[in-house]
Amino acid sequence: MKTIRRIILNNDTKVLYGNDCIYSEINNISSKYKFLPPVEPSIIVCVHLNYRSRLDELQRVQPEAPTYFLKPVSCINSHLGEIVRPLGCKFLNYEGEIALVVGKTAKNIDLKKAGEYILGYTIANDFGLHDFRDTDENSMVRVKGTDTLGPIGPDLVMDWDYKNKSIKTYVNGKIVQESNTNNMIWSPEYLLTDLSRSITFKKGDIILTGTPANSRPVKPGSIVKVEVENLGILENTIVEGISSLSRGVGAIPKDSKHIRSVSLGSDNK
16 A cells, blocks of 8 residues: 655655555664654544444434534644643543545535545544533534644555454553444545535545544553554653643633543443
8 A cells, every 4th residue: 555654854854655654765764753744734624423332432322414523733743742731631532533634625525436535544543631621512622622632643544445444542552442444333435525515625634533432531651552454553642731721811621520421431430
């Protein structure tokens, strides 16, 4: 499969083109390089609930059609990037996901031809800061859009067939989420087709396709990995922020029954 990786090497941004995540340009280099997100989207759209196990866990009824929220591009992060949990917050949840990457301008597309508009896929971890769930329930702006909470990568993989692929999330080496893409309610092509009725997508734009059950909070020092069959592994470390989001302006982080029901899922007793 053809793959793309973006890196910073010797202070220069490089776009590498390879096969099966093997890149001849960096095979023999001794210098360390920094991963960048494999694409630079102008918009990130996320589906709320798309795995049956997540619906069951939250005791939700399957909606007639998918619902969505936006994740600002300012929160995008990369493989091996640090995920910052702001000081005073405690409900920072992982959500292992697959990211669809749009390949060309898509508007009012035909479902049967949706695959022609998909450049490829990469791995995402749709971190959520649920301390602001009560405040931002509708918009999810701070819940999903706080800086660093949108890691993707390490590679963009083209010609990848999403059907019947395993998806797993690990925290400190322990599997905490595990499912199969066959358990998605709506396919990636369906999501793109549906959204293209309202939004004009451009090359590089991203749609996050949902997470399975067992999204849970993680603490600073935790290493979180998302592994998707034939896509690779996205790894990030949780760190404590040096400052609080509460400085006498706006909403403050909260702890409530509703927040715990979402953040802790079936562990909320």
